[in-house]
Amino acid sequence: xxxxxxxxxxxxxxxxxxxxxxxxxxxxxxxxxxxxxxxxxxxxxxxxxxxxxxxxxxxxxxxxxxxxxxxxxxxxxxxxxxxxxxxxxxxxxxxxxxxxxxxxxxxxxxxxxxxxxxxxxxxxxxxxxxxxxxxxxxxxxxxxxxxxxxxxxxxxxxxxxxxxxxxxxxxxxxxxxxxxxxxxxxxxxxxxxxxxxxxxxxxxxxxxxxxxxxxxxxxxxxxxxxxxxxxxxxxxxxxxxxxxxxxxxxxxxxxxxxxxxxxxxxxxxxxxxxxxxxxxxxxxxxxxxxxxxxxxxxxxxxxxxxxxxxxxxxxxxxxxxxxxxxxxxxxxxxxxxxxxxxxxxxxxxxxxxxxxxxxxxxxxxxxxxxxxxxxxxxxxxxxxxxxxxxxxxxxxxxxxxxxxxxxxxxxxxxx
Amino acid sequence: xxxxxxxxxxxxxxxxxxxxxxxxxxxxxxxxxxxxxxxxxxxxxxxxxxxxxxxxxxxxxxxxxxxxxxxxxxxxxxxxxxxxxxxxxxxxxxxxxxxxxxxxxxxxxxxxxxxxxxxxxxxxxxxxxxxxxxxxxxxxxxxxxxxxxxxxxxxxxxxxxxxxxxxxxxxxxxxxxxxxxxxxxxxxxxxxxxxxxxxxxxxxxxxxxxxxxxxxxxxxxxxxxxxxxxxxx
Numbered sequence: 001x002x003x004x005x006x007x008x009x010x011x012x013x014x015x016x017x018x019x020x021x022x023x024x025x026x027x028x029x030x031x032x033x034x035x036x037x038x039x040x041x042x043x044x045x046x047x048x049x050x051x052x053x054x055x056x057x058x059x060x061x062x063x064x065x066x067x068x069x070x071x072x073x074x075x076x077x078x079x080x081x082x083x084x085x086x087x088x089x090x091x092x093x094x095x096x097x098x099x100x101x102x103x104x105x106x107x108x109x110x111x112x113x114x115x116x117x118x119x120x121x122x123x124x125x126x127x128x129x130x131x132x133x134x135x136x137x138x139x140x141x142x143x144x145x146x147x148x149x150x151x152x153x154x155x156x157x158x159x160x161x162x163x164x165x166x167x168x169x170x171x172x173x174x175x176x177x178x179x180x181x182x183x184x185x186x187x188x189x190x191x192x193x194x195x196x197x198x199x200x201x202x203x204x205x206x207x208x209x210x211x212x213x214x215x216x217x218x219x220x221x222x223x224x225x226x227x228x229x230x231x232x233x234x235x236x237x238x239x240x241x242x243x244x245x246x247x248x249x250x251x252x253x254x255x256x257x258x259x260x261x262x263x264x265x266x267x268x269x270x271x272x273x274x275x276x277x278x279x280x281x282x283x284x285x286x287x288x289x290x291x292x293x294x295x296x297x298x299x300x301x302x303x304x305x306x307x308x309x310x311x312x313x314x315x316x317x318x319x320x321x322x323x324x325x326x327x328x329x330x331x332x333x334x335x336x337x338x339x340x341x342x343x344x345x346x347x348x349x350x351x352x353x354x355x356x357x358x359x360x361x362x363x364x365x366x367x368x369x370x371x372x373x374x375x376x377x378x379x380x381x382x383x384x385x386x387x388x389x390x391x392x393x394x395x396x397x398x399x400x401x402x403x404x405x406x407x408x409x410x411x412x413x414x415x
Numbered sequence: 416x417x418x419x420x421x422x423x424x425x426x427x428x429x430x431x432x433x434x435x436x437x438x439x440x441x442x443x444x445x446x447x448x449x450x451x452x453x454x455x456x457x458x459x460x461x462x463x464x465x466x467x468x469x470x471x472x473x474x475x476x477x478x479x480x481x482x483x484x485x486x487x488x489x490x491x492x493x494x495x496x497x498x499x500x501x502x503x504x505x506x507x508x509x510x511x512x513x514x515x516x517x518x519x520x521x522x523x524x525x526x527x528x529x530x531x532x533x534x535x536x537x538x539x540x541x542x543x544x545x546x547x548x549x550x551x552x553x554x555x556x557x558x559x560x561x562x563x564x565x566x567x568x569x570x571x572x573x574x575x576x577x578x579x580x581x582x583x584x585x586x587x588x589x590x591x592x593x594x595x596x597x598x599x600x601x602x603x604x605x606x607x608x609x610x611x612x613x614x615x616x617x618x619x620x621x622x623x624x625x626x627x628x629x630x631x632x633x634x635x636x637x638x639x640x641x642x643x644x645x646x647x648x
Binding site for chain 2 (some may be wrong): 005
């Protein structure tokens with residue numbers, strides 16, 4: 001305890017009297033290291049987290065209801081909907097009717113019948129435009145034209161990934177529509193029934209389910225597909241933000257709705273490969289962060305080593321007048337701890353006070369996701385502890401090397 | 416009269432094999448309690464090396480050193496550090512103060528190491544600083560003091576813990592003649608007025624004149640002992 005107290009006095013005074021610019025620079029390096037440790041893995045994970053969030057906001061909702069494994073429809077969808085309408089935790093929901101079909105463009109101007117028609121096969125989704133917009137904000141994803149008006153008929157929204165100018169060539173495999181703009185006429189075919197629609201808008205979201213879909217008002221879709229039942233394929237539910245999705249799911253299960261459909265929270269519905277990619281990126285981030293830690297520990301080692309070696313004679317004299325080795329070691333470890341704590345504190349302040357909010361407001365525009373910065377407090381604490389321990393070791397080791405030298409040799413500056 | 420230091424057959428050899436250099440070639444020294452002994456000699460005579468052996472900063476190649484009845488050659492590093500802290504005081508050529516600590520904290524350091532609490536150590540340190548003639552300079556950093564003042568603070572640090580023996584290694588080497596004289600007068604008065612045992616290495620005969628005895632050294636051997644004034648315990 002005595003050694004700790006005197007070591008603290010020596011270490012504290014060394015920090016206090018040190019050159020302010022040098023101290024500032026060391027702390028700056030430590031802060032950058034800490035930010036690097038959090039930000040690299042945070043952005044990598046955030047890339048997937050942004051993708052997940054987009055999937056939740058623009059497609060799946062907070063709870064997604066789909067067909068049972070052996071069924072092709074949600075059984076007794078109307079009854080299911082009536083139950084949903086009774087639950088106050090549910091803010092809104094949208095019922096989707098989905099069917100495979102074809103969309104053909106430019107058929108009126110087609111002159112060369114030896115070439116393939118300009119057709120794309122895709123997923124047609126019948127929606128109530130108002131309900132869908134309330135759950136997924138679909139209208140916000142219009143990149144050309146306008147959103148569907150519930151009072152109009154004969155209009156369609158086409159996902160951008162069905163259109164050649166948005167697919168940059170990769171749709172050679174899946175096919176794409178050429179010269180399609182808002183106002184263009186397309187022919188939609190479902191089960192041999194065909195009807196002309198006018199393209200009202202083009203939708204682009206960084207969610208494949210949205211950008212590959214073709215949206216039609218649900219009544220027109222059912223009419224065109226010849227469906228006699230009102231049973232749907234999918235219901236996306238948006239909850240009040242304070243409501244726990246798992247709790248609502250349990251309520252739905254308690255109502256016995258799981259006999260009519262498969263009910264999953266958003267988290268449960270995330271495809272496994274997305275979770276795997278997220279974990280992989282996390283590990284990758286830790287590896288990259290580890291390089292940062294190694295650089296920081298070498299920096300601290302060099303700083304403490306130079307500091308200690310330049311004071312070698314003083315260290316010898318301290319030992320000469322009876323100051324224990326561990327007192328001197330504590331003084332240097334304290335300095336390292338100071339750099340780690342202050343640097344990390346600044347790193348935390350910058351990360352949570354600025355970076356997280358900044359990336360939340362201005363996500364990084366990756367091709368398949370709007371990347372955010374994910375910095376879970378527990379992960380940050382974990383990284384701080386690692387950085388702190390390594391910094392202490394990096395501070396202790398050079399001090400130990402210098403302090404263990406022969407006292408008289410240190411005093412006389414002999415090697 | 417009792418010997419506080421009794422050294423017999425002290426040799427110190429550096430290097431290995433053909434490059435071996437023997438700096439001390441069998442020295443016998445007795446220092447009496449309350450005595451002021453000056454060690455003089457030309458550069459390379461071995462006077463500083465002898466002082467390092469006597470002050471437990473170095474370990475002789477052979478020989479025996481008994482201080483206060485303890486065979487200090489047999490002490491391990493931890494025991495030697497503790498022995499130096501509790502029994503010996505040091506004044507080095509270049510003051511050797513910790514530059515980041517104030518004058519007061521420099522003097523307090525060994526006291527705190529001995530286990531004194533902060534307030535008691537501070538009181539003792541201030542008294543010691545007052546006694547060496549730099550009263551009021553407690554908060555000054557070493558860099559804010561003149562060479563003479565720094566050496567006085569170093570003496571205060573050495574004396575604050577009331578050591579049995581004060582070792583001074585050319586304490587005037589980095590001082591001008593006026594400051595040097597003042598430091599020597601201070602050390603001499605500590606011996607005369609308070610009976611402080613002092614072992615001092617110096618080049619300057621003038622500065623050694625306050626001692627009871629001068630040990631003359633040459634080529635690792637004692638060539639003569641000059642009695643300047645009788646020592647009475």
